[in-house]
Amino acid sequence: MLQLQKIREDKDLVINRLSVRGLDANILVNSVLELDQKRRETQVKLDDVLSKRNTISKEIGAFFKAGNVDEANRLKEETALINDNADKLRKSLSDIEKELNDILYQLPNLPHESVPNGKTSAENEIVMSKGDIPVLHKEAKPHWDLAKEYNLIDFELGVKITGAGFPVYKGKGAKLQRALINFFLDEAEKAGYKEIIPPYMVNEASGYGTGQLPDKEGQMYYVSEDDLYLIPTAEVPVTNIFRGEMLKKEDFPIKYTAYSPCFRREAGSYGKDVRGLNRLHQFEKVEVVQVQHPSKSYETLNEMVDYVKSLLEKLELPYRLLKLCGGDMGFTSALTYDFEVYSAAQERWLEVSSVSNFESYQSNRLKLRFKNENGKKELAHTLNGSALALPRILASILENFQVEDGIEVPKVLHPYLSFDKI
C-alpha cells in the first residue's frame, strides 16, 4: 500500500499520478489526510489519559505498601472516570485506524511517470516487436484441434475429472510441457536466479502481503476448512519469503525463481478467450522475483524485460512488448510490461508474460525493509515477472511450428526431449 508519509508530503502528486489510472482519488486522499490528523490527535489524548492512569496506579501501589489503605481506595475511585475516558478514546482510535486502513487498501499504486494515460488494453503502448510471423500451410489448425489430432492434451477428460479449465496433458504433450519447465528453470539459473520450490497454498497474511487480498472472490481458490488459498502465481509465496525481513544493503539484488502450478478462478471469462489453452483454472508457470534497492529497481526491471526477450527469441516465437497504460495496469504495480506471442493459427496475440516493478507498494504491506546508507530503515523494492507462463507458449509452439506432416519443436528444446517432431 501507499506510504502515508508520501501522501502527507505531496497529496497533489498522489492525486495527479492516480488520475493516470482513470481514478479520481481526490475524495479518498483527502479523507486519508483528515483521518490521519484525527488519529494523531486522538492518540495524543489517549496517551495523556493512560499516562495519568499509570502514575496513579503507581501511587496506589505505594500507598498499599505503606499500609495506607484509605488513601489507596480513594485513588481507586478516581481511576474509574479515567478508565471510562480511556475506553472511549481507545475505541475511537481503533475505529479511526480501521477506517484509515480501509481507504489505504483501496488506493492502488502510483503509476511511474512514463506510464501512458489510457483506460483499456487498446491504449497500451507497443514498445517493440520481433520475429517473423510464420506463413502456415493451407490445412493449418488452431492448437485445440492439433492437441486432439496428435493426442497431446485432453480437455474433455479434464472436465470429467475436475471441470472446465483443468486439462490433462498426455504423452508428448506432457513431455513438451516438462521440457519447457526445465528449460525455463535452467535459463533462470544461468541468469543468476536461485531456484525455490514454494508451498502451493498460502495463508491470509501472505495474500495481503503481495496484494491479492482484500479481494478474495476475484481470483483465488479458498480452502475454508483450513483458511488457506491456492496460489494464483508463485509470486505470492516467493515474495512472502521476505515478509517482515530486515535486509542489509549488500543483500541486493535478491533473485529467486520458482516453478509452480497456478490456480485461478477466472470468474466472468468466456468465449474465444477460454478456448483450448488460452485461459485455464490450473496452469504451469515459472516466475522470477527480485528484491532490489529503490535506486536500482528500474534498471532491474529493464534487465528482467531483456531476460524474457531472450527466452522468447531462443524459442523462435514472434513476440511484441507492450507498456501497459494506467487503466490496464494491475492494482499493485507502478510499471508493467506485457509480452505477447503471436499464435499463427488463431491469428491473435497471446499474453505470456507480465513484468512489473511494484516499488515499495508490496514491501510496505510486507514490512520488507533494509538499513540504508545512513543506517535508517527504508522499504525495499519488489519486482517480478513470468518467465514464462506455459499454456500459451505451448499453444503458440503447436500452432506456429505445425507443418503438413506433423509439428516441429523449437531447437532449443531438443536436448530436453527424446523426439524433435510430433
Next chain:
RNA sequence: AGAGAGGUGGCCGAGUGGUUUAAGGCGCAUGCCUGGAAAGCAUGUUUUCGGGAGACUGGAUCGAGGGUUCGAAUCCCUUCCUCUCUGCCA
C-alpha cells in the same frame, strides 16, 4: 489426530499481581586506557506510534487476540506456532 511441555530483547536466560523503569550474561556501538591491539573500566543498545526546533518526552509492546484488576510478562478464555511421546500416512 490424542497426551504432555514450552514460546520473554540481536542471542542465551531470570522473572507466579505493584522499586521490573524486564535482572544477569553474550554480542554489538561509542568513549577511557594503549605505540597499536587484547584485557579492563564506563556509557549506550527491543520494536513501534506520537509530541517537541531541539535537549528531551508520552503511549503501546514478553507468540497473537480478548478478559479480570486501580495496576498483568505474571491470573482467566480463545487462537497460532515449536518440541517430546502415541497414532496415522507418501
